[in-house]
Amino acid sequence: MLSLNFIxxxxxxxxxxxxxxxxxxxxxIGRIVDLDNQRRETQKKLDDMQSQSNIxxxxxxxxxxxxxxxxxxxxxxxxAELKDSAKTLDLQFEEIKKELDDIxxxxxxLPHHTVPPGKTPEDNLVVMQEGEALPAAATAVPHWDLxxxxxxxxxxTGNKITGAGFPVYKGKGARLQRALxxxxxxxxxxxxxxEVQPPYMVNAASAYATGQLPDKDAQMYHVGLDDLYLxxxxxxxxxxxxxxxxLKSQDLPVKNVAYSACFRREAGSYGKDVRGLNRLxxxxxxxxxxxxxxxxxxxxxxxxxxxxxxLLRKLELPFRVLKLCGGDMSFTSALTYDMEVWSxxxxxxxxxxxxxxxxxxxxxxxxxxxxxxxxxxxxxxxLNGSALALPRIVAALLENNQTPxxxxxxxxxxxxxxxxxxx
RNA sequence: GGAGAGAUGGCAGAGCGGUCGAUUGCGGCGGUCUUGAAAACCGUUGACCUGCAAGGGUCCGGGGGUUCGAAUCCCUCUCUCUCCGCCA
Numbered sequence: 473m474l475s476l477n478f479i480x481x482x483x484x485x486x487x488x489x490x491x492x493x494x495x496x497x498x499x500x501i502g503r504i505v506d507l508d509n510q511r512r513e514t515q516k517k518l519d520d521m522q523s524q525s526n527i528x529x530x531x532x533x534x535x536x537x538x539x540x541x542x543x544x545x546x547x548x549x550x551x552a553e554l555k556d557s558a559k560t561l562d563l564q565f566e567e568i569k570k571e572l573d574d575i576x577x578x579x580x581x582l583p584h585h586t587v588p589p590g591k592t593p594e595d596n597l598v599v600m601q602e603g604e605a606l607p608a609a610a611t612a613v614p615h616w617d618l619x620x621x622x623x624x625x626x627x628x629t630g631n632k633i634t635g636a637g638f639p640v641y642k643g644k645g646a647r648l649q650r651a652l653x654x655x656x657x658x659x660x661x662x663x664x665x666x667e668v669q670p671p672y673m674v675n676a677a678s679a680y681a682t683g684q685l686p687d688k689d690a691q692m693y694h695v696g697l698d699d700l701y702l703x704x705x706x707x708x709x710x711x712x713x714x715x716x717x718x719l720k721s722q723d724l725p726v727k728n729v730a731y732s733a734c735f736r737r738e739a740g741s742y743g744k745d746v747r748g749l750n751r752l753x754x755x756x757x758x759x760x761x762x763x764x765x766x767x768x769x770x771x772x773x774x775x776x777x778x779x780x781x782x783l784l785r786k787l788e789l790p791f792r793v794l795k796l797c798g799g800d801m802s803f804t805s806a807l808t809y810d811m812e813v814w815s816x817x818x819x820x821x822x823x824x825x826x827x828x829x830x831x832x833x834x835x836x837x838x839x840x841x842x843x844x845x846x847x848x849x850x851x852x853x854x855l856n857g858s859a860l861a862l863p864r865i866v867a868a869l870l871e872n873n874q875t876p877x878x879x880x881x882x883x884x885x886x887x888x889x890x891x892x893x894x895x
Numbered sequence: 896g897g898a899g900a901g902a903u904g905g906c907a908g909a910g911c912g913g914u915c916g917a918u919u920g921c922g923g924c925g926g927u928c929u930u931g932a933a934a935a936c937c938g939u940u941g942a943c944c945u946g947c948a949a950g951g952g953u954c955c956g957g958g959g960g961u962u963c964g965a966a967u968c969c970c971u972c973u974c975u976c977u978c979c980g981c982c983a
Contacts, residue, residue: 515945519952526952529964533913536963548963555963718905718942847924849942 473576473836475851476508489582492589492798500575507572514565521558525551577686581833583798584770584807590797596810597797602781603790605814605821612817615870616748618879619645622894625749625866637738637746637753644894648869648881649756651888652862653731656758656783660729660859663779665760668730670709673700678712681837683804683830690739702735706759707856711834714763719842719852725772726763729859731756749863750822756862762855763840766832769853770807773829776857777809780825783860786884789868790814792821806831809857813864817871822864827857870894 479486483501490497528551535544588597619625624645630638641649657667679685679701684692693702703709710730719726734757738746745751760779764772777793784791796808805828812821832851835841844850873880878895886892 512945515952519945522953523951525963530914532963537913544963551963 473833474579474582475832475836476504476576479504480508486582489585490580492583492587493580493801494591494799495580497579500579504572504575504579507568507575511565511568511572514561514568518558518561518565521554521561525554525558528554577680577837580803581806581830583801583805584829586795587801587807588795588797589799591799592797593800595797596794596800599793599795599809600781601790601792602785603788603814605790605792606816608816608819612871613874614748614817615815615867618870618874619748622879624648624894627748635753637751639749639752644889644891647889647891648866648885648894649862651885651890652860652865653756653758655885655888656859657729657731659783659786660758660760663727665727665729668710668713668728670703670706670713670730670732672703672709672732672735674703674708674712675700678708678715681715682708682711682834683837684708687803691737693735693737703732704736705734705757705858706730706732707761710759710761711838711854711856714840714852715838717838717840718849719763719840721765721842721844724763724765724842724852725768726761728761729758730761731758733757734861749867750818752863758859760857760859764853764855765842765844766850766853769829769831769855773807773809773827773855776827776855776859777811780811780827780857780859784811784813784824786882787865787869788882788884789865789872791824802826802828804828804830804833806833811860813868815864815868815871817874818867822868824864824868825858825860828855830854830856 474486479501483505487497487501490501528547532544532547532551535541535547588595590596613621616627619627622644624642626640626642627636630636630640633640661667673695676685676699679692684701684704688704692704694700695702709732710728713728714726733754735754736752738751738753760776762772762776781791781793791811791813794810794812796805796810801808808826808828810823811825811827812823814820815822831853834854835851838854840852840854841849842852869882870879873882878893881889881892881894
């Protein structure tokens with residue numbers, strides 16, 4: 473969430489920048505400032521009352537100890553009155569605070585000043601492209617047919633066991649998954665990331681801290697009996713490692729990498745976008761997370777972007793990088809790059825990674841801070857990105873590398889798969 | 896799942912109704928000494944809200960209650976530990 477102080481001091485700027493995300497903030501920001509003023513006023517009064525009753529309580533204590541009971545009892549009467557009015561005021565205070573908190577968490581992050589305006593994915597900016605988006609050969613087969621042909625991913629059986637969007641990977645399909653996960657983890661280690669294995673379920677406080685709640689409630693699987701959420705991405709548990717934490721400046725940047733399964737309800741998705749591996753309810757992903765000094769977070773964002781494109785290059789996949797427009801960005805992000813690979817048989821780009829800088833938006837909720845060089849407390853910046861999500865990488869590999877002899881595995885993966893071709 | 900014990904500052908650990916945001920030790924920071932370091936000694940050392948400041952307020956796992964006054968008493972939730980049961 474945005475910090476109250478920042479909103480108070482930059483009302484017009486906040487409204488203007490929210491407009492780039494197509495968020496009409498005029499009314500809501502006004503309400504926030506108004507509520508915050510009420511909050512301060514009420515707290516001041518409350519503090520004064522509290523101060524008075526603290527003084528009285530101390531006096532009463534002294535009187536009792538020196539045996540002046542009757543004088544003490546007179547003072548007691550006074551505190552009773554104070555207590556009554558404090559109680560009323562306290563209720564008001566709680567109400568104000570609750571409304572303020574509720575509104576505040578529904579305001580999205582401000583976009584970085586370089587974010588292009590726009591409403592739909594068509595307005596995203598293509599910042600680079602490598603490799604050619606070749607049209608499909610007449611004989612090209614989409615991956616959902618290849619997976620059946622080579623018997624490596626079984627959607628039908630997954631359907632029986634669980635439901636749509638929960639495929640079963642078999643034989644070389646399963647081994648390819650494992651190879652990709654290991655390849656991505658090993659590459660991240662080489663780049664200086666520390667590997668972590670997080671829980672796959674999180675409590676509401678964690679989901680709230682990274683911004684999945686209350687905004688994306690319906691996208692997560694919820695285990696009602698224990699009130700836990702299945703993680704939609706390792707970002708949630710990994711970032712929450714640092715909830716309620718004060719780091720030292722020499723700890724920064726924190727670089728973590730985690731493999732996890734990811735679970736998404738994908739409510740509202742339909743059509744050919746969800747065919748085959750394009751959109752699953754359970755999928756595998758290796759996620760990189762960094763916590764940085766505010767001064768360097770945008771350099772780090774570029775570093776992460778270059779890291780991810782490096783992976784795609786090694787996998788020999790044609791890809792492009794998009795800078796997302798205001799309308800296509802997530803609630804929590806200040807700047808996001810999407811990486812897309814070309815899927816030849818579907819003749820479309822598939823998003824395989826999203827790298828974002830959240831600035832202090834998550835940190836404010838996480839209460840993630842660090843002591844800077846001078847010993848002053850500062851709010852850290854958080855960043856994360858997929859490196860990479862598996863299903864669409866697999867889809868692209870299958871479609872782009874299909875030959876009459878089978879699917880050719882990229883050279884860099886062979887040490888991990890133990891085979892060179894799926895046939 | 897059953898029985899018991901506990902949750903206090905970065906860590907360890909006192910306090911069990913009044914002057915306690917909290918004794919003490921360790922750790923951290925600053926200093927003296929030293930060529931430097933160690934040791935020793937001295938000093939210092941939490942977060943948050945509010946205020947220009949002085950100051951005021953809140954926080955002893957979370958929430959509620961009793962009381963003029965609660966870290967201390969009561970209720971409740973969560974978590975941790977020990978024992979038993981079950982189990983990868």
